[in-house]
Amino acid sequence: MLRKCHLPWRYVHLSVDVDTATRVGKRRDGSPVILKIDTEAAQKAGIQFFIGNDKVWLCREMPKDFLSIFTPRTSPCNTAV
Secondary structure (H helix, E strand, C coil), X not given: CCCCEECCCCCEEEECCHHHHHHHHCCCCCCCCCEEECHXXXXXXXXXXXXXXXXXXXXXXXXXXXXXXXXXXXXXXXXXX
């Protein structure tokens, strides 16, 4: 399902947070799938990251080994005792 993302002469755009990724994804699909990037492992493997702007990082490629599907965590409710 996940393939290597690489577009010649283009950059892979990575959102800095889930809200930004969701907003951008909804430009093309009403229910976007958000991918989580293991940036630490990617950087150790030699993937270079570049600043796009305050909400976006760029890279030339992102191998599938560093991608996983993001699943939001549900935080427990605070209850008064």
